[in-house]
Amino acid sequence: MSQAKASLEHLYKVFTKPEGEDSRLAQIETQLSANLADFLSGHIVSEEIPLEKIEQDFSRAQVPEQPQFVSDHAQHLLDKLVSKSVNTYSPRFIGHMTSALPYFHLSLAKLLVGLNQNLVKIETSKAFTPLERQVLGMMHRQVFANDEAFYQQHLHSATSSLGTFCSGGTLANLNALWVARNRALPPLSGFRGISEDGLFSAMRYHDINQLAVISSARGHYSLAKAMDLLGLGKSQLHKLDCPKQTLDPQEVLHRGQKILEEGGRVMAIVGIAGTTETGHIDPLDELADVASQLNCHFHVDAAWGGATLFSTRHGSLLSGIEKADSVTLDAHKQMYVPMGAGMVLFKDPLAGNAVRHHAQYILRQGSKDLGSTSVEGSRNGMAMMLYASLHILGRQGYELLIDQSLAKAHKFAQLINEHEDFELVTEPVLCLLTYRLCPGHLREKSKKISDTHNQHLDELNRMVQKQQREAGHSFVSRTRLSNETYQQPITVFRVVLANPLTTEQDLQAILKEQAELAARQPLWTQL
Amino acid sequence: MSQAKASLEHLYKVFTKPEGEDSRLAQIETQLSANLADFLSGHIVSEEIPLEKIEQDFSRAQVPEQPQFVSDHAQHLLDKLVSKSVNTYSPRFIGHMTSALPYFHLSLAKLLVGLNQNLVKIETSKAFTPLERQVLGMMHRQVFANDEAFYQQHLHSATSSLGTFCSGGTLANLNALWVARNRALPPLSGFRGISEDGLFSAMRYHDINQLAVISSARGHYSLAKAMDLLGLGKSQLHKLDCPKQTLDPQEVLHRGQKILEEGGRVMAIVGIAGTTETGHIDPLDELADVASQLNCHFHVDAAWGGATLFSTRHGSLLSGIEKADSVTLDAHKQMYVPMGAGMVLFKDPLAGNAVRHHAQYILRQGSKDLGSTSVEGSRNGMAMMLYASLHILGRQGYELLIDQSLAKAHKFAQLINEHEDFELVTEPVLCLLTYRLCPGHLREKSKKISDTHNQHLDELNRMVQKQQREAGHSFVSRTRLSNETYQQPITVFRVVLANPLTTEQDLQAILKEQAELAARQPLWTQL
CATH class of the missing domain: 3.40.640.10 (Type I PLP-dependent aspartate aminotransferase-like (Major domain))
Structure with a gap:
């Protein structure tokens, strides 16, 4: 990689001259603006890369001595950072509270930094x-x-x-x-x-x-x-x-x-x-x-x-x-x-x-x-982002978003209830719910599943969550949850259905993948 | 102003479709990227507008009921917010620690929000x-x-x-x-x-x-x-x-x-x-x-x-x-x-x-x-911004920036010392210094200026700082400072010379304006 020289000219340029239209950074920006979903799915590697491997790219504790050209660094960020980040925009990333954002925030972020x-x-x-x-x-x-x-x-x-x-x-x-x-x-x-x-x-x-x-x-x-x-x-x-x-x-x-x-x-x-x-x-x-x-x-x-x-x-x-x-x-x-x-x-x-x-x-x-x-x-002036959202979406826009998130959570609860292999653990009050893999025959036998079975289920659900995350098509989180039925907390999948881009097809695909992953575990057949 | 309808279509659009190239927001972004200095000086009103007047534009405590088109809101932000913000990029805004930034941060801010x-x-x-x-x-x-x-x-x-x-x-x-x-x-x-x-x-x-x-x-x-x-x-x-x-x-x-x-x-x-x-x-x-x-x-x-x-x-x-x-x-x-x-x-x-x-x-x-x-x-992933700066500027780039800031501070101290109407109060150790308007004849008469004279000087410096700020061509801050010479703290101008775009001409212009403002105060002639 070529190196820039630490000259006053180089410095003056980074403070006063934007990158030309053909620069790597300008290209990235154009791609980002044109289609964020494509940019993210195109650049982020979907399969999970072990953290230890990622760390190797970030293991130098010495500040680089020489300056670097902006375009070279932009490519470096794409290769080493963006490719190994999390696609929070994805409609199948429903494990945490971070979701897709409206497009105008991309431009406003630039304005915010410009104003600083x-x-x-x-x-x-x-x-x-x-x-x-x-x-x-x-x-x-x-x-x-x-x-x-x-x-x-x-x-x-x-x-x-x-x-x-x-x-x-x-x-x-x-x-x-x-x-x-x-x-x-x-x-x-x-x-x-x-x-x-x-x-x-x-x-x-x-x-x-x-x-x-x-x-x-x-x-x-x-x-x-x-x-x-x-x-x-x-x-x-x-x-x-x-x-x-x-x-x-x-x-x-x-x-x-x-x-x-x-x-x-x-x-x-x-x-x-x-x-x-x-x-x-x-x-x-x-x-x-x-x-x-x-x-x-x-x-x-x-x-x-x-x-x-x-x-x-x-x-x-x-x-x-x-x-x-x-x-x-x-x-x-x-x-x-x-x-x-x-x-x-x-x-x-x-x-x-x-x-x-x-x-x-x-x-x-x-x-x-x-x-x-x-x-x-x-x-910083982050309040501007909320100000813009309050105006561009309006109360009615937020209402629609909230209402459809809740409707989606109820729909997902219904899909889970209808599925032989899953147990809904907590009903959605807002757009969150928890559930777990649990074969229908176990639930039929008695109202209360034995501690031993729960321990096996915990292990199974933990493994499936991990494997699904590693495969990288979708992401649900997991936690351990106390509830009224059992003495011990149980391991559950946790989903947050706030991404307006998530469809019923996405939800069905997530359940399908989990059921298939479960079927491959020896534990599942032993239950 | 026309209003958007709170429909799922409108919502879906703000989450999935970027603004067209002819939209107001896209235009703003293009201007921002092309020349930040021009964008800011072109949009920010330089003369100070009384805060009470600005507040009138931000006095509604009701969340707007209806959504708004992005372009309409972008124009609203330009008119009401950007125009009345502070030009921290300006080489003559040397009163606080916020300064011009390298250009690449504009694009990276967008990437940061895209990745969220x-x-x-x-x-x-x-x-x-x-x-x-x-x-x-x-x-x-x-x-x-x-x-x-x-x-x-x-x-x-x-x-x-x-x-x-x-x-x-x-x-x-x-x-x-x-x-x-x-x-x-x-x-x-x-x-x-x-x-x-x-x-x-x-x-x-x-x-x-x-x-x-x-x-x-x-x-x-x-x-x-x-x-x-x-x-x-x-x-x-x-x-x-x-x-x-x-x-x-x-x-x-x-x-x-x-x-x-x-x-x-x-x-x-x-x-x-x-x-x-x-x-x-x-x-x-x-x-x-x-x-x-x-x-x-x-x-x-x-x-x-x-x-x-x-x-x-x-x-x-x-x-x-x-x-x-x-x-x-x-x-x-x-x-x-x-x-x-x-x-x-x-x-x-x-x-x-x-x-x-x-x-x-x-x-x-x-x-x-x-x-x-x-x-x-x-x-958020703000660390990426520093990571990029450390690589693009390198240690040598930062060294140049630090060295030239200090050199500029020493140059400014020299200009102050050479000027009949000013007194340097604290020497620059880093790139900060404090000084005040103080007629040469007062300093010649004795090593120590009387408390009464200091009180008049305090008032004078306060007024000049305020008038300079209101005129909007440049900005220095003021504070009250204890020092070895006087019992009471004195009012001083405070400057931070970190903006690499600030030139010696800028510094001379700032002193000239202050001296002219002082000359117009009745207090100045009475001293």
Whole structure:
């Protein structure tokens, strides 16, 4: 490969001159724009390549000394990176929450980098700041449905914050629990507040030995991470068992009362609107009432399920969310925005003040800079992507997307139920469901399959999932799931039916492939 | 404006059919690619528009009901957003750390969104995971310069982590202090470690009343934010005064000894390699020794200055950084990568285990998934942008960029020193400097300007900075700065000379405009 020379000319060129139309990078861009599906299926090698083999191409820990021509590097990226990436656009990649995106995001991504704004501060973002505030307002209204006067008062107020954009649900949950923690331990005489004096003083002044969060065992792992980060400790996260996949409000209440009796305090209850594994929704309305009884913060992690609010038909699945003190949303999930568009919303526009901070050269007091109540500092203008989607798809467009995803999940559930070799493990509440290979004769014999049989089924399902992934035609994920029927968790396939390009034929093909893979396993015939 | 209908056809089109070549969005893309400077200067209104006026265009808190055609929305973005954004590419926008980027990032941004990988997990990122690990390894080697065997052992090991990518320096600093906190309070008999049992138990079991961080008053505001988040409290961040802009290692040692004597513990010392306000570098080598004496973590915030290591000539400004336990770098600063490319590096590849977490459906134990030691969860493949830059620019390219930035800063300092109306306040150490308008006769009269005169100068400089910003031809930022000469902080202009497109003519034009603006102020003539 030829090498460019590190001259000021070469440098000046990469900063000022676009690649010619015949350059490799320009060709790649043209192909990307012309037909993304073809580009991806044409360049990504479908069969799984062992990770160890891929690592060999990325094993040099020395920064290259000499510059490289852009075209040479573009070809290198195609050969070594693109070819071995994951085709998330594919209608048969239904194992995770990443799906095909609308085309306009390709062009907008270019615009975003061309503008390269920094949202931490108005001086480096100008109109992007009001835009982000508007988008937060739109999502806030979608969730909390306050009246027009409320939004006119708070949307652009320097002392209000309807929420914060961030890279994803993990940071959104952290931001919410951070606010909840700081509000739970307000200043007292001699104590300036936790933000200033820290948790150790806070717990002594408030005379409590525990500051607990109650959630479901199905809660996202970011909750435990947040407990660690915030200094509360994972042991203060009370994850209640959920054989029915959702929290029982009475159990939450009892656990909360017990914590209070033991000298602790409940800092927050976290309800989930769309669990990562099965898409279940906690009884938000009743949990809000329990939070009110326990006088604690009520957070709803709607990273996955939040977009359901766009659907007139299914939005009521989330009823009670409007009573939450804070809500996590991920626009890069069911809102079809590129990776990196998380949000936390606060019911009370003043809640963010519990974590507000300032600095002299940046984030001056009274300014409308967005960085003063967020976990992150410098951030890009990702809000533009959601803004564009909200306008180009509109509420009705999102409604159609949500409705057809749910319809597809029900269709897939029906296909599974009708198939001799499969067992539906969790019904779709949103567009997620879990199922497993399980021969019909086993299910007929008794309502309850023996532990030994389940262990064999676990092994079988694990192997089939792996082999299907390796073959590269389609991808479903797997997890281990507790349920009402069995003592032990069982291994299941997990699918997310959010890709609007996925057809019934795709779903049938996936089942067919799994059944064929199973038939080839000695285990299958022994069952 | 015409409205699209929310039909499945419309939806299917936005997911599958690119815009035609004559569409507004395609036209925008063509213009962007052909000449970014022209696109930006042609579309961005240079004069400052009052924020309140911009907000009027972003004041609707209702999600639009109907879909919109892509072309209509693209024109709307141009008119309302792009026109009122900040021209960070401009060679005369030298007030903040955002600068022009190499052209190839425009195309790569498109590729990144087309691929839409999620780095939290190998299943949704494949080759992007080894790539990110390699990039972390390259930066690790640039900082810590371990031998080849070290990198071959740790680069792709499931139990090692050379660092973490994140959205920016704020998260990187948080991640570093999180690791430092958890390592400072290891498990004891009856205590399972802070991660599990929390800070309250940790401090009781370890029998300490304070867990302190010592840094300079010039430290980034994210340090205080991290103290709040981690539950330590901002009051445990000891920000030592720095009239010379850098930490005095002896003062750090004394403060540390005092904390120990009072029953506290020093958790970390934070050194800065390139302060946000003036670009100064703390004496890293001596601070490392103090950290060793106090037996605490040594973190270096090199978000700005880290890239200096690429320069043979100037790299030694950071000597001692290789003794740090952790280092923050921002590739979106002096490495010319789009916004959102922060990193934290750990000297000890096992340090990250202090915050390692797992989940069943994701981040299985023993996997190489990148999400298990990071603050963030889902993340995009931004590492590709840095990977491309490291290859296309090479170390030599970065060296040239760094060297010419510093040369430019020295040139600008000279222009300021030669100009009758200006006073250089801080010399450039890296490519940042501060100065102010200050008539020559005031400086001649005495070494020390009176407080009353300084107050007038503060007001004058504030007004000139504002008027220059509003005129829109160029932008310098301002801050208030403590220094050795005066009791009170003074208001200064702050410039960052990282844009390779900035010429000496640009710098002269900026000074000329400021001098002319000053001459028009009644205050100027009264001084």
